[in-house]
Amino acid sequence: MRDLSFTSEDAYKKRLTYFKVIYFLGLAVTLVYLLKFNYQYGVSKYNPILIPTWITLLLIPPLSLRFSNNYLVSASILCVMAVVIVSYFLYLSGGIDAPGIFWLTAIPLICGILVGVPGAVLGYAIVTMVLIFFWYARASGFGPNIIAQYGNYGQEKLFNIILFLLFSGFNTHYYIRGEKSLMKNLEEKNLDIENLLRVLIHDIANTLSTMTYNLVKAKEDREEHSLSSLELDKIERAVDDIVNLLAQVRHLKSVKDGKAVMPLKPLNLTMVLNEVYENTVATAQQKGIKLQLDISRDRMPIHGEKTILSNVVLSNLINNAIKFSHPGERIDLRAYPTETEVVIEIRDYGIGIPKEILANIFNLNSQTTRPGTQGEKGTGYGMPLVREYLQMMDGTIEVFSSEETSSSAQSGTHVILKLPLAKTAI
Incomplete structure (x- = not known):
């Protein structure tokens, strides 16, 4: 079993292409923030969690796809890894007050593209739970805020907006173009x-x-x-x-x-x-x-x-x-x-x-x-x-x-x- 219920080989190949695009873009974006934490802010004490998490994101999804030949499992792993690393970066950056809190909206987008409607629904549920946790953390007064300590909130918010727009815009455009091409092939x-x-x-x-x-x-x-x-x-x-x-x-x-x-x-x-x-x-x-x-x-x-x-x-x-x-x-x-x-x-x-x-x-x-x-x-x-x-x-x-x-x-x-x-x- 390699997928959910693909209607054709073309549909499977197209979804596999989305998987690769999101995988490489996700690696690149998270690597940018990992480098910012270490070199711009000079904070390395969270590396024992951040680096293994990033390496896991680097290795596990493609290895799962290659050896299990099960798209659903591999896509689910990629979604979980994306949720974990995005949520952890936001948690370190101030939680609900993080300048890039809107990155949470990328979770339903990613899960929806990879797994379809069930993935998007699950993504919304995950975002809701993460937001509830962030609200609780702020109300209880626990959790770090690296941006407040070492960064400039206004600059970081602008940087996050630009990077988020590039990430979500590229994925959305690529997805729409791919679905249009797939629809044309199916019509033919x-x-x-x-x-x-x-x-x-x-x-x-x-x-x-x-x-x-x-x-x-x-x-x-x-x-x-x-x-x-x-x-x-x-x-x-x-x-x-x-x-x-x-x-x-x-x-x-x-x-x-x-x-x-x-x-x-x-x-x-x-x-x-x-x-x-x-x-x-x-x-x-x-x-x-x-x-x-x-x-x-x-x-x-x-x-x-x-x-x-x-x-x-x-x-x-x-x-x-x-x-x-x-x-x-x-x-x-x-x-x-x-x-x-x-x-x-x-x-x-x-x-x-x-x-x-x-x-x-x-x-x-x-x-x-x-x-x-x-x-x-x-x-x-x-x-x-x-x-x-x-x-x-x-x-x-x-x-x-x-x-x-x-x-x-x-x-x-x-x-x-x-x-x-x-x-x-x-």
């Missing part, structure tokens, strides 16, 4: 998890839709006593796609967590496009739309991830084109190589995209979903995912669209993808 990780869930929700739904259509066809063929092996092959491929997509989502989670890299492999883009065409042409025909394929005879070698490129990128874009096209229209799927890259164009002649949606089409936080020409539902997650995974493959995407109106001569959407050509042939 949550967004990554949401994106992976969107892959499952959005793209497996598309694959299941294709599989359902083929199952209906197979059932019709069986009733006519002529079950088509082609339909069964399509269903089998759809099942394989779902299995591969699930495996890829798990791997992409590892990529997002920094535990793996995107598995880019040599791909024959011509073959990938033909497979995507075969998987989506039935959906287009079901709506009465003609899907035209025009690709180069070249192999068009690229480096990519086949499942993501097929199911998340290309199928998404083609299904969007089908969704927003009217029955009887056509969709053009075209691909060709240039000197350095492959260009893939998907063009439909449907209802187009409104300007306000087009401007935010890759923004996950914007409302971009809308029904298709036959009421088909969407999630609005497809396009942001397409761009994210294209970027992982060093690709780009551009979307041009003209919205269908009563006065528009031609409407529709033109999507242009670009992927770098592989330097070596496949």
Whole structure:
């Protein structure tokens, strides 16, 4: 057991950083006062307690952290040592009349940063007990007052104020900046998890839709006593796609967590496009739309991830084109190589995209979903995912669209993808 209840490894590392900052600053500040007592005031009779206490502060917290590997125990020890040495310095400096009595407010701050809310509450309780003791000591007339004997109260108060502001200001600023950074990292990780869930929700739904259509066809063929092996092959491929997509989502989670890299492999883009065409042409025909394929005879070698490129990128874009096209229209799927890259164009002649949606089409936080020409539902997650995974493959995407109106001569959407050509042939 190393901690209280850290939500992530990043949270533990961040709290460990706070531990180190407070530890070193605490050592430095207490050493300053130890030297002042001995050299400025010339008081050494308290060294038998002060020096061992400071050495204990120097050694015990880091040694505890190293050998016990228990953050909670180590942080608690550091808090206790800080309370002891601060309280003792204040006691020697006059207790409730000490020029640096406000250093007690650092105790809840330190304990809160190190241990959280329970530490802060305990810190307030400790401060209350120390103040009660100091009041009792003054009322009873016991306890030393080194500042009154050897120092200048006004100068010492000013010195304490400056040092306290530096100490508390640095710790507070560092803590706020650290928590802000941690929150940003957590938000990014949550967004990554949401994106992976969107892959499952959005793209497996598309694959299941294709599989359902083929199952209906197979059932019709069986009733006519002529079950088509082609339909069964399509269903089998759809099942394989779902299995591969699930495996890829798990791997992409590892990529997002920094535990793996995107598995880019040599791909024959011509073959990938033909497979995507075969998987989506039935959906287009079901709506009465003609899907035209025009690709180069070249192999068009690229480096990519086949499942993501097929199911998340290309199928998404083609299904969007089908969704927003009217029955009887056509969709053009075209691909060709240039000197350095492959260009893939998907063009439909449907209802187009409104300007306000087009401007935010890759923004996950914007409302971009809308029904298709036959009421088909969407999630609005497809396009942001397409761009994210294209970027992982060093690709780009551009979307041009003209919205269908009563006065528009031609409407529709033109999507242009670009992927770098592989330097070596496949």
